[in-house]
Amino acid sequence: DTxxxxxxxxxxxxxxxxKSIKCEQNLGHxxxxxxxxxxxxxxxxxxxxxxxxxxxxxxxxNRFSPKSPDKAHLNLHINSLELGDSxxxxxxxxxDILAQETQYFGPGTRLLVL
Amino acid sequence: TQLLxxxxxxxxxxxxxxxxxxxxxxxxxxxxxWYRQEPGxxxxxxxxxxxxGEVKKLKRLTFQFGDARKDSSLHITAAQPGDTGLYxxxxxxxxxxxxxxxxxxxxxxxxxHP
Numbered sequence: 001d002t003x004x005x006x007x008x009x010x011x012x013x014x015x016x017x018x019k020s021i022k023c024e025q026n027l028g029h030x031x032x033x034x035x036x037x038x039x040x041x042x043x044x045x046x047x048x049x050x051x052x053x054x055x056x057x058x059x060x061x062n063r064f065s066p067k068s069p070d071k072a073h074l075n076l077h078i079n080s081l082e083l084g085d086s087x088x089x090x091x092x093x094x095x096d097i098l099a100q101e102t103q104y105f106g107p108g109t110r111l112l113v114l
Numbered sequence: 115t116q117l118l119x120x121x122x123x124x125x126x127x128x129x130x131x132x133x134x135x136x137x138x139x140x141x142x143x144x145x146x147x148w149y150r151q152e153p154g155x156x157x158x159x160x161x162x163x164x165x166x167g168e169v170k171k172l173k174r175l176t177f178q179f180g181d182a183r184k185d186s187s188l189h190i191t192a193a194q195p196g197d198t199g200l201y202x203x204x205x206x207x208x209x210x211x212x213x214x215x216x217x218x219x220x221x222x223x224x225x226x227h228p
Contacts, residue, residue: 004156041200043157043218056215090156100145100164100206103216105156 003027004106006091012112013081020077021109023091031055032074033092033103034066043090049074050097081113117141120203120219127193128227135188135222137203144206146186147216148177151200160188193226200224 004025013019025032033056034046048056052068063079074091088108094101119138127133137146145164149157161170163179163186170177174197176189190197200223204216 041151041221041223043202043221045215045217048215092156100147100162102159102162105158107154108156 002107004091004093004104006089006106006109008109009107010110010112012114014114015081015083017081018077018079019081019111020075021089021091021111023074023076023106025072025091025093025104025106027093027095027104029093029104030071030096031094031101032068032071033094034074034076035090035092035105037088037090037108039087047074047076048097055097081111083113086111086113118203118205118217118219120222122222123220124223124225126225126227129194130192131226133190133193133224135201135203135224136185137187137219138185139205141184143179143183143186146179146183147204148186148188149202149204151202151221153199157200157202190224193224195226195228198224198226 007022031050033048035043036046037043046058046060047066049068051071065077068074088110090108091106092103094103121136125133145162147162148160150160151157161177163177166181166183168179174191178187200221202221203219
């Protein structure tokens with residue numbers, strides 16, 4: 001069984017569209033994250049949720065809206081997509097929000113905005 | 115936000131060679147993690163170092179944490195093509211409450227040629 005899964009794996013869309021990426025973890029973890037990896041492979045945190053509560057909200061445009069319907073799911077909705085949103089988006093989870101916890105990453109969603 | 119400088123950015127070597135990747139910061143790390151990311155996959159945790167001067171070994175990989183906890187290195191002995199990938203260091207700031215926020219270095223893309 002896949003520990004952290006994301007759908008879709010690939011997403012190609014036009015500028016201005018709205019899209020969602022879904023993430024599910026079956027590890028029983030309390031904390032989930034969204035990261036963005038740019039074309040230079042730089043990985044940066046966007047959001048984290050602990051027990052469905054937003055904990056970290058980095059300086060991300062408000063076109064990005066995460067939603068956690070339950071502890072096992074963290075979805076990312078993006079409005080009015082822009083060219084600069086093209087990147088690989090990774091979901092991750094950890095047992096809790098404490099330091100040094102191992103974060104388990106999903107396989108990524110490759111978003112290309114045309 | 116703690117900034118991590120990782121070097122080198124690219125490394126292309128022949129099978130059997132040794133290599134070292136460095137991760138430095140002007141701030142003290144509370145802990146330091148090393149991840150490996152293979153093409154098309156998410157990062158996978160290799161090791162967490164916590165104590166200054168700590169050395170951990172994982173088969174042919176040796177991880178060191180600087181005495182002052184401001185730097186770390188990853189040394190691979192007798193590299194193999196299967197070691198090819200993106201190596202990332204990541205940290206959480208010392209002191210205060212950490213919310214599981216990982217700050218990543220820029221990454222080192224390692225290619226090991228047969």
